[in-house]
Amino acid sequence: MLELSKLSLSIGKQSLVSNLNLQLAAGQLHVIIGPNGTGKTSLLRALFGELPLQQGEIRFGGHTLSRLHAASWRRQFGYMPQNIQLELDLSVLEVVVLGRLDSLSMRLSDDDILAALSALQALGIAHLADRAMHSLSGGQRQMVLFAQVLLRDPQIMMLDEPVSALDLQHQLQLMEHLHHQTRAKNWVSLVVLHDLNLAAQFADQLIVLAGGTLQAFGPPSEVLDAGLIHRLYSVPVDIHHDRDGKPYIRTLRQASLTA
Amino acid sequence: MTDISALHTALTRQRQREQRRWRFLLLFIALIAGSLLLDVATGPSLLSLREVAATLLSPGEADAMTRAIVMDMRLPIALMALVVGAALGLGGAQMQTLLDNPLASPFTLGLAAAAGFGAALALISGGFGLPPLIAIPIGAFVCCMLAAGLLFGLALMQHVSSQTIILAGIALLFLFQSLLSLLQFLSSPELNQQIVFWLFGSLMRTTWDALLITTVVTVVCALLLYRDAWKLTCLRLGEARARSLGVDVTRLRLKTLVLVALMTATAISFVGIIGFIGLVAPHIARMLIGEDQRFLIPLSALCGACMLSVSSVLSKSIIPGALFPIGIVTAIIGVPFFIWLILGKGRKRA
Numbered sequence: 235m236l237e238l239s240k241l242s243l244s245i246g247k248q249s250l251v252s253n254l255n256l257q258l259a260a261g262q263l264h265v266i267i268g269p270n271g272t273g274k275t276s277l278l279r280a281l282f283g284e285l286p287l288q289q290g291e292i293r294f295g296g297h298t299l300s301r302l303h304a305a306s307w308r309r310q311f312g313y314m315p316q317n318i319q320l321e322l323d324l325s326v327l328e329v330v331v332l333g334r335l336d337s338l339s340m341r342l343s344d345d346d347i348l349a350a351l352s353a354l355q356a357l358g359i360a361h362l363a364d365r366a367m368h369s370l371s372g373g374q375r376q377m378v379l380f381a382q383v384l385l386r387d388p389q390i391m392m393l394d395e396p397v398s399a400l401d402l403q404h405q406l407q408l409m410e411h412l413h414h415q416t417r418a419k420n421w422v423s424l425v426v427l428h429d430l431n432l433a434a435q436f437a438d439q440l441i442v443l444a445g446g447t448l449q450a451f452g453p454p455s456e457v458l459d460a461g462l463i464h465r466l467y468s469v470p471v472d473i474h475h476d477r478d479g480k481p482y483i484r485t486l487r488q489a490s491l492t493a
Numbered sequence: 494m495t496d497i498s499a500l501h502t503a504l505t506r507q508r509q510r511e512q513r514r515w516r517f518l519l520l521f522i523a524l525i526a527g528s529l530l531l532d533v534a535t536g537p538s539l540l541s542l543r544e545v546a547a548t549l550l551s552p553g554e555a556d557a558m559t560r561a562i563v564m565d566m567r568l569p570i571a572l573m574a575l576v577v578g579a580a581l582g583l584g585g586a587q588m589q590t591l592l593d594n595p596l597a598s599p600f601t602l603g604l605a606a607a608a609g610f611g612a613a614l615a616l617i618s619g620g621f622g623l624p625p626l627i628a629i630p631i632g633a634f635v636c637c638m639l640a641a642g643l644l645f646g647l648a649l650m651q652h653v654s655s656q657t658i659i660l661a662g663i664a665l666l667f668l669f670q671s672l673l674s675l676l677q678f679l680s681s682p683e684l685n686q687q688i689v690f691w692l693f694g695s696l697m698r699t700t701w702d703a704l705l706i707t708t709v710v711t712v713v714c715a716l717l718l719y720r721d722a723w724k725l726t727c728l729r730l731g732e733a734r735a736r737s738l739g740v741d742v743t744r745l746r747l748k749t750l751v752l753v754a755l756m757t758a759t760a761i762s763f764v765g766i767i768g769f770i771g772l773v774a775p776h777i778a779r780m781l782i783g784e785d786q787r788f789l790i791p792l793s794a795l796c797g798a799c800m801l802s803v804s805s806v807l808s809k810s811i812i813p814g815a816l817f818p819i820g821i822v823t824a825i826i827g828v829p830f831f832i833w834l835i836l837g838k839g840r841k842r843a
Contacts, residue, residue: 284736305741313737322729323783327507329730335738338723340787347507351500363503366783379734386738 235259236281236390236422241290243273243280243446250276251446254290258439260389263416263423265437267430269466273446274426275316278392281424283307294390294422309336312388312421314379316395322367326378329367330354333385353381357411372399380408384415391416391423397432405429409436434458434481442466454481514788517781521795525575528802532571533563535809573699573707573763574805574819575798578770580711580760582797584753585771586778586789587718590725591749592655593732598771599757602644602662604637605768606669608761611636613676613688626698629691633762640665641754648746655732694765694820696805703763714756715794721745722786729784767820769827770797777834800827 241254250273258264266274279285281292283304292299299307312333322329330350331342338346354360359377362370370378376399383391391412397405413436416423424441427433433440434454442450442457444466450457458481463471470486534545540559548555548563555563581599588597599605615621615632623631647653647661677685718725724745727735732742757771774797775789782788801823808822 282737305739308736308739311737315733315737317731317733320730323779324726324729324785325507325510325783327503328726328785332723332727332730332738335723335727335740340722342507342511344504347504348500351503355500360499360503364506383737 235294236424237293238281239290239293241280241292242288243276243285244288245276245285249288249446251280251443254448256441256448256451258422258424260422261417261420262438263413263425263436264439264441265433266424266426266441266443267428267433267466268443268449272443274443275394277443278313278394278424278426281390281392282311282313310389312383312386312391314383314393314396316398320367320375320379324367325363326354326359326365326367326370327351327363329378330382330385333382349385350381353384354378356384357381358407373401373404376400377404377408380411387419389421391421393423393425395426395428397427397429405432412436430458430463430483434483455479458483511788514782514785514792518788518791518795521792521799524799525795525802528799528806529571529575531806532574532802533567535806536562536567537814538562569701569704570696570699571802571805573696573704574801576704576708576711577696577760577764577767578774578798578801579715579794580707580756580797581767581770581801582774582778583711583715583718583790583794584757584760585773585797586775586793587725587749587753588771589775590728590786591746591753592659593729594655594659595776596772597659597662599753599761600766600768600771601666602659603640603665603667603669604662604754604757605761605766606666606673607640608633608637608758609692609766610669610673610676612691612762612765613673613680616684616687616691617676617680626700630703630762634758636669637758637761638754640669641750641758644754645747645750648750649743690818691765692820693818694767694823695818696764697816698763698765707759707763710759711756714752715790718749718752719787719790721749722790725749725786725790726784729786765820767801767823769824769831770800773827773831774800776831780834 236258238254238256241251242249243251266277268274276285280287283299294310297303327347327350330353331338331346334346334349351360351363354363357377357380359374359381362374362378367375367378376396380396397408400408409432412423412425415421437454439452440450440454440457441448442462449466450462458473460471460473463469463483472484472486473481474484475481530542530545534540534542540562544559545563548559552560552564585598588599588602589595611632611634612629614636615628616625620628643665644658644662647658677688680688724740727738727740728742728745736742775793778789778792778796782792804819804823804826807826808817808819811817
């Protein structure tokens with residue numbers, strides 16, 4: 235269980251997140267949604283121990299995040315930041331293997347290489363193993379970086395907009411894999427997404443942030459309603475439910491804008 | 494079954510890639526050995542390569558004259574070319590890695606300019622009571638480390654980006670160049686000539702002591718850098734991603750900067766300003782073997798060593814009997830070669 239209590243974050247005088255209380259269970263996929271600039275990325279960075287807490291505390295497995303233990307705290311995390319700008323002359327395999335940074339010896343062992351290849355294979359991109367990173371498309375890079383974070387074998391998995399460059403097939407593939415592994419490996423998973431339908435489809439729990447405060451927390455079917463979405467994004471929507479009772483959202487064109 | 498064979502094919506390919514990089518390292522070692530022999534053989538009294546090799550292998554059997562020329566006069570200079578080239582090549586490579594910028598080098602960040610100012614100050618002040626051979630390197634080293642100290646301070650601040658450090662380095666470059674010009678403006682023509690000669694960069698001032706100090710500092714710094722090879726490779730993925738993989742970026746940045754500054758300050762203080770190697774050698778190394786720092790660290794050092802050694806040979810052979818300052822030769826030959834290389838790379842990627 236990853237617990238956040240009375241968490242407040244700020245950069246300079248600007249408050250990013252205030253008084254956030256959350257309990258995130260292992261084996262569950264949590265998706266953070268909310269408009270741009272509402273502190274989603276800052277929250278992940280704070281959980282990772284990269285952004286100092288203004289107030290409150292973060293606990294996991296009986297330990298509290300304190301600056302002293304930042305290195306051992308971070309070892310529990312697989313964290314994939316947003317940026318995928320990688321003009322690198324390294325092969326895909328060499329990038330993925332860095333996921334095992336903590337245990338790599340100077341000579342790459344067969345075991346390290348095979349682990350990296352297996353991660354690529356699990357995502358269906360083993361054929362990219364020999365390609366240079368700079369020759370890949372944005373979406374391919376994103377998949378490779380996901381494979382890298384899988385290799386860390388974490389307890390807490392945090393992905394910041396992991397599907398922003400992916401096509402439909404790979405979006406589903408990445409989310410399915412994450413969903414499956416979260417259960418299989420009992421991860422506390424935390425993902426920032428902008429696609430509300432993808433969020434509704436895969437999230438066990440939705441964390442809705444706006445203006446740095448928690449607007450709602452719970453299963454998508456309980457949390458997502460047209461009123462909330464309108465409040466968040468000022469966009470009118472229709473909400474339907476699929477066969478499994480999961481909500482799906484259709485945006486409506488605003489009359490004032492289309493007229 | 495196909496999965497397993499695919500895994501093994503990929504594993505074999507990775508091993509082939511590593512073997513290819515090893516071959517480049519060995520190639521450069523061979524080139525350096527050849528260049529070292531040529532460097533020792535070239536000079537006012539021409540020696541054959543066979544004579545040089547024989548004297549190097551068994552100095553006791555060579556005649557006194559050849560032994561004196563090879564062992565006492567030319568060998569320390571030729572070895573200094575290798576060590577200084579290695580220090581500058583490796584220093585440049587790590588500056589580029591650290592600051593994520595292909596233009597970074599000890600020169601673009603003002604370290605060399607600071608050393609130049611320190612050397613000029615030592616010359617003008619009469620060596621602070623010390624003999625010039627000692628005072629000038631000390632002056633250059635102290636000023637170089639002072640300039641680096643400012644960069645260390647910036648590197649320690651968490652919110653300071655690489656771009657800020659580069660900008661501060663460029664500002665330092667202008668500051669020390671202006672201060673140097675001021676010293677030149679105030680000094681007598683004789684002193685001015687000495688300053689200018691130091692600024693050209695020359696291996697001729699080399700002594701065995703200078704060689705020993707530079708070698709020890711360079712080897713120790715290189716080994717310490719090599720220990721962080723994986724972390725430095727991670728840093729090439731960007732600071733945020735390196736952090737996410739568990740790298741303490743602030744600490745790594747400071748440690749690397751200190752090692753690079755020590756290495757380059759020591760090299761520059763003994764031989765003066767030798768430009769371009771710190772910028773070009775890492776690029777050549779990277780074009781040949783990519784960003785894997787386990788190989789890039791040794792290859793950028795070997796590449797720098799090779800370049801400076803070849804430049805040393807050329808500086809003695811452009812006009813037989815005359816000696817061009819090596820700092821001038823590296824740039825004149827290096828620039829067209831470098832432009833040809835980067836244009837070629839651009840075509841390959843396009």
